[in-house]
Amino acid sequence: MTGKPPPQAVHAPYNFVPLSPWIFEPGHKEPVSRDYPLREGISGVLELELTAHSPLLVGGEQLRGTNTAGRVPFFRLPNGDPAIPGSSIKGMIRNVLEIAAFGKMRMVDDKRLGLRDISGKHVAEVYRKSLFGSDPNNPHPLQAGLLRWGETGEPKIIPCRYAKISHLDMERWLKMGETLFERGLGVGEKYALWDEKTSQAGKEKIVLEGLPAIRFDVGEMSTLNANNPQSGAANLGQGDVQGALVFTGQVSDRGPNKDKKGKYKDFVFYHPDPGQTIAGPERLSPSVWQAFRQIHGDDGRPLKRSEDPAKKEKSLAGQYPWMDYWKERFFAGHPVPVFFRLDPAGRVMAMGLAYMFKRACDYSVGETVDHHSPFHRTMEKVDLVERLFGRIGEDNTSHDGWKGRATFGHFQWVKRPNEPLTWSAPTILNGPKPTYFPNYLEQQSKDGQLAGRGTPQYSTFMDENARIRGWKRYPARPGGRVAVQPLLKDQKKNLKVQVTLETLPPGTLFRGHLRVHNLRPEELGALIWALEWGGQEPLRHALGMGRPFGFGQVSLKIIGCFQKNLRPNDPEVQPREKAFYRDCFVAMMQTAYAKAHQGKGWLESPQLQTLLAMANPQQAEGRKLEHMVMGMKHRNDFVAVKQHGMVLAPYVETAPVASPLGGRSLGRQRGGVDPESFSPWVDQTIQSLVAELKSSPAEILRGKALAQRWQAMDDPEEKNTALREIKRRWDNEGLWAATSGKALKQAKAIYEAGLAAVKAVS
Numbered sequence: 001m002t003g004k005p006p007p008q009a010v011h012a013p014y015n016f017v018p019l020s021p022w023i024f025e026p027g028h029k030e031p032v033s034r035d036y037p038l039r040e041g042i043s044g045v046l047e048l049e050l051t052a053h054s055p056l057l058v059g060g061e062q063l064r065g066t067n068t069a070g071r072v073p074f075f076r077l078p079n080g081d082p083a084i085p086g087s088s089i090k091g092m093i094r095n096v097l098e099i100a101a102f103g104k105m106r107m108v109d110d111k112r113l114g115l116r117d118i119s120g121k122h123v124a125e126v127y128r129k130s131l132f133g134s135d136p137n138n139p140h141p142l143q144a145g146l147l148r149w150g151e152t153g154e155p156k157i158i159p160c161r162y163a164k165i166s167h168l169d170m171e172r173w174l175k176m177g178e179t180l181f182e183r184g185l186g187v188g189e190k191y192a193l194w195d196e197k198t199s200q201a202g203k204e205k206i207v208l209e210g211l212p213a214i215r216f217d218v219g220e221m222s223t224l225n226a227n228n229p230q231s232g233a234a235n236l237g238q239g240d241v242q243g244a245l246v247f248t249g250q251v252s253d254r255g256p257n258k259d260k261k262g263k264y265k266d267f268v269f270y271h272p273d274p275g276q277t278i279a280g281p282e283r284l285s286p287s288v289w290q291a292f293r294q295i296h297g298d299d300g301r302p303l304k305r306s307e308d309p310a311k312k313e314k315s316l317a318g319q320y321p322w323m324d325y326w327k328e329r330f331f332a333g334h335p336v337p338v339f340f341r342l343d344p345a346g347r348v349m350a351m352g353l354a355y356m357f358k359r360a361c362d363y364s365v366g367e368t369v370d371h372h373s374p375f376h377r378t379m380e381k382v383d384l385v386e387r388l389f390g391r392i393g394e395d396n397t398s399h400d401g402w403k404g405r406a407t408f409g410h411f412q413w414v415k416r417p418n419e420p421l422t423w424s425a426p427t428i429l430n431g432p433k434p435t436y437f438p439n440y441l442e443q444q445s446k447d448g449q450l451a452g453r454g455t456p457q458y459s460t461f462m463d464e465n466a467r468i469r470g471w472k473r474y475p476a477r478p479g480g481r482v483a484v485q486p487l488l489k490d491q492k493k494n495l496k497v498q499v500t501l502e503t504l505p506p507g508t509l510f511r512g513h514l515r516v517h518n519l520r521p522e523e524l525g526a527l528i529w530a531l532e533w534g535g536q537e538p539l540r541h542a543l544g545m546g547r548p549f550g551f552g553q554v555s556l557k558i559i560g561c562f563q564k565n566l567r568p569n570d571p572e573v574q575p576r577e578k579a580f581y582r583d584c585f586v587a588m589m590q591t592a593y594a595k596a597h598q599g600k601g602w603l604e605s606p607q608l609q610t611l612l613a614m615a616n617p618q619q620a621e622g623r624k625l626e627h628m629v630m631g632m633k634h635r636n637d638f639v640a641v642k643q644h645g646m647v648l649a650p651y652v653e654t655a656p657v658a659s660p661l662g663g664r665s666l667g668r669q670r671g672g673v674d675p676e677s678f679s680p681w682v683d684q685t686i687q688s689l690v691a692e693l694k695s696s697p698a699e700i701l702r703g704k705a706l707a708q709r710w711q712a713m714d715d716p717e718e719k720n721t722a723l724r725e726i727k728r729r730w731d732n733e734g735l736w737a738a739t740s741g742k743a744l745k746q747a748k749a750i751y752e753a754g755l756a757a758v759k760a761v762s
Contacts, residue, residue: 006640009448011624012439013548015651016470017099017610021373021698022596023381024102024589025734026522034403034517041518041569047560048531050084050411050510053617054482054553055424055503058084058544062499069426069498072545077410082421084510084543086408092543093408094389096530099471099611101589103383104376110366113435113461114295114358120643122450123458130359130462131341131350142355143342144246144269145278146209146335155289156279157340157348160272163243164232165214166221167264173236174201181247188325190247203237209272210334211244216268233268243268246337248321248354267355269337284348291360292351296322321353361461365434368441368461368468371696373733380738388523405519406527411512419508426498427484428491429545434468438641439648442467450645458642464694473611474547475651476540477620479506482550485626501546511559518569521576525585528578531556535582539615548627553617596732606654613652679725681718685709701726702735707747710754723754 060075074082097103118124133141144162147155171180174197181190194212198205206213218241219234233243246267278284297320326336340351350359366377375381379393393401434440437460443450450456459466487498514531516524533539537555544552558578566575586602593602602608613619628637689700689709700706710726713719730736730751738744 006644006646007628007637009624010438010641010646010648011626011628012648013550013625013627014472014474015610015614015648016472017614018606018650019105019369019372019376019468019470020102020605020607022102022732023104023373023375023383024592024596025381026384026387026588028520034405037569038518038520039570040520040573042521042524042566042575043517043519043569044515044566044575046514046516046527046531046558046562046565048411048512048514049557049559050089050512051555051557052504052508052510052553053506053540053555054479055422055501055505055546055551056508056544056554057501057503057546057551058082058088059501067495069495069500071423071500071502073502074421074504077412081415082413082504084411084512086410086512088543089408089411089512090389090406092541093527093530094385095471095473096541096611097385097388097526098383099607100530101384101526102593102607103385104381105369105372105468105471106377108366108369108377110364110377111434112291112294112364113361115361115435115460115462116356116358117460117642118356119639120645121455122645123460123642126457126460126462127359130362131356133341141341142339144267144337144339146269146272147330147338147351148335149330149333150279152279154279154281155284156277157284157338157351158272158274158335159276159278160269162246162267162269162339163216163218164221164230164265165216165236165243165245165268166232167266168222169233169236172222174198174203176201186324187247187321191245191325194245194247206242208242208244208270210329211246211269211337213242213244214268215239216241216243221265232265241270243270244337267337278342278346278348283346288348288350288360293322295358295360296320296353298323298327326353359462363461363464363466365461365468368466371465371467371698374696374698374702375733381734384523384526388519388526405517405523407515409513409515411510413504414509414511416509419505421502421504424484424501424503424546426487426500427549428487428497429499429548436638437461437466438646440469440472442469443647445647445649448646448649450647456645458645458647464690465696473614474542475614475620475623475625476542476553476617477550477625478617481620481625482553484546484549488629501551503546503551521581522584522588525581525583528558528582529585531558533612533615534586535579536612538617539612540617541615550625606652609654610650610652619651679718679722681713681722682706682725682729701729701733702738702741702744702747704743704746704750707750711750719754720758723751723758726751727755 057072058075059072061073063071063073075085077083098105115127115130117127131142135141143159145157145159147157150156167180171178174180176197180197181193185193191212195205198212204215206215214233215237216233217235217239218231221230221232221234233239246269248266322336330336336353338351338353339355339357341349343349350357352358363371369376388404388406390402390404438458441459441461441463443459444456445451450458484501491497514527516527519527540553540555542552543554546552562578563575568575589602593605594600597605628641629635630638685706686697686700689695689705690697693700693705695703706726710719710722713722727736735744736748
């Protein structure tokens with residue numbers, strides 16, 4: 001599998017609109033409200049018509065069959081007619097405006113992902129160093145322990161020693177003529193099989209810390225290669241040491257022929273030392289405990305199991321041994337064997353259920369958004385989308401939350417003859433998730449290959465500078481290239497992951513409305529621009545399910561008497577034509593973007609160029625918009641790509657744009673260097689503080705440490721130049737008007753004193 005050549009280029013049915021460090025805030029500072037009429041406000045109803053240009057499915061509840069593929073029917077009203085919920089249209093238009101109006105990426109599934117990747121020279125070192133470090137004096141820093149639920153309602157670890165144990169030695173001790181563990185067995189099944197085999201062999205059954213145990217001596221294990229002896233558990237059943245057997249998830253793939261190579265070792269844990277127990281939030285923090293559970297598939301809900309043994313779900317056995325076996329035992333008071341690593345202060349850095357366990361990454365998905373700008377996931381800035389569609393205040397409080405002023409109703413099906421709903425061929429909807437970092441994180445690359453000196457390394461969620469790639473979208477494509485992706489031979493056997501989709505054909509019409517209340521002209525114009533793509537008729541929205549196959553390509557059109565359906569708050573004002581409001585929005589964005597980006601045009605920004613290109617079906621010509629192959633037994637393009645240092649190329653190659661945060665909006669950012677800066681001292685100091693404080697350039701810019709370094713400068717001329725540069729960046733980001741954050745306030749006080757001194761001298 002790994003020896004096969006990779007695809008000629010990384011391909012996927014999706015791509016990304018780059019995320020901007022700059023967030024646009026409309027200039028109006030008064031509170032947004034439905035209850036206080038704006039003098040220039042406009043209310044009314046926009047009548048809309050939606051046309052499907054490819055098969056369309058806005059899914060209802062997925063139906064699961066026992067021995068058949070799942071079925072996803074179209075959403076229906078109580079009378080049985082297909083319909084599109086207003087919330088689906090709102091989500092589609094909201095995302096367009098989040099990009100076009102440079103809004104915040106706030107609604108993020110902020111998970112801390114896991115990393116266990118030894119797939120090649122471009123990434124393996126990252127994983128190994130995160131687990132084992134790089135200290136030549138301590139090449140094996142991993143420790144073993146028994147994880148228990150403490151008396152105070154917190155987890156604790158009782159350290160112990162560990163040794164490897166060979167399946168070959170266990171088979172010989174049991175006098176077995178066949179392989180003890182076949183591939184695919186879960187942890188629970190392995191323990192059950194061990195109990196069965198020891199009973200059949202008439203062997204002594206002993207228990208240590210609630211786990212099946214065995215007597216042994218620390219010596220040399222038998223191996224498949226007698227010329228390469230390894231230390232571990234020897235003299236099984238007769239030694240002086242008692243050790244608890246620790247079976248990990250994936251097991252032997254040797255098969256019936258024992259001279260084949262494969263996984264044939266597990267572990268014994270012995271000599272537990274309660275006197276060295278690791279407990280308390282200072283040593284085993286809630287964040288480490290939460291990360292451990294999260295990457296082992298535990299979202300806090302109980303595991304649902306079928307009461308029928310014939311239908312027992314086995315997919316969790318290998319992938320999630322915590323959910324399949326250990327979790328239930330743990331909360332019943334039994335120990336769980338784990339491997340863990342301590343930091344120099346004696347705190348648990350990470351832990352897992354195998355020796356080379358899946359490592360919880362140092363940075364979550366949300367934190368890679370923060371590395372673009374610290375304001376994306378905060379309440380400090382209010383973007384245009386929040387003003388239009390509302391937001392929930394911090395901790396669900398009301399003082400910084402408000403209702404939306406734009407509401408979509410359900411879209412009704414316009415019945416026409418010969419529009420039957422049809423079912424697609426069975427397919428698989430699941431695709432790669434953010435764990436596939438070559439696609440989902442910004443990489444330093446050129447022409448689809450990693451770039452850099454030596455052996456370039458992928459940026460992963462372990463990287464302190466890791467930045468999310470951007471807004472994920474599915475490009476439109478011509479009708480002749482719309483079809484479900486055929487199943488591979490291996491996939492056809494697994495009905496549990498297959499689905500069939502109920503779709504309406506191209507040409508289907510729906511009609512609905514958008515109700516607006518108390519909007520400014522430019523806000524109404526933003527909605528008009530997003531609905532109709534600024535008047536560019538060939539462009540398409542992406543709606544519903546099956547978008548990886550080209551399903552759900554739709555267009556929206558404002559119909560009816562546009563001006564008659566609007567009611568300005570001011571009775572002296574007459575409604576204007578559609579283009580007037582749209583131009584108000586465009587002019588607002590052009591002015592704001594140019595001011596923040598040294599005169600660059602809004603429509604020429606990488607974000608708008610990419611967004612509009614991905615909405616244009618003609619731009620898909622010559623592109624392979626399919627998932628790569630992931631047939632685990634025969635071919636895995638995702639692994640091959642990583643072995644060859646390949647990345648998903650941008651959908652549109654755009655020129656880099658200077659960023660107000662001290663970097664460029666595209667490409668790999670290192671140390672906060674701004675090519676537009678007129679103070680090298682600022683760039684050098686930010687770079688130094690990033691390395692020293694393990695923080696992001698954005699956090700350094702707004703923090704007290706930079707202000708204190710500036711305050712200590714000796715050269716008056718260089719100091720004034722640096723202050724002007726810092727003030728420029730603060731103005732571009734709106735930091736001067738920010739009111740929250742202790743460090744920001746302290747930094748601002750230092751800079752204000754410096755500005756006052758400059759004024760006094762002049």
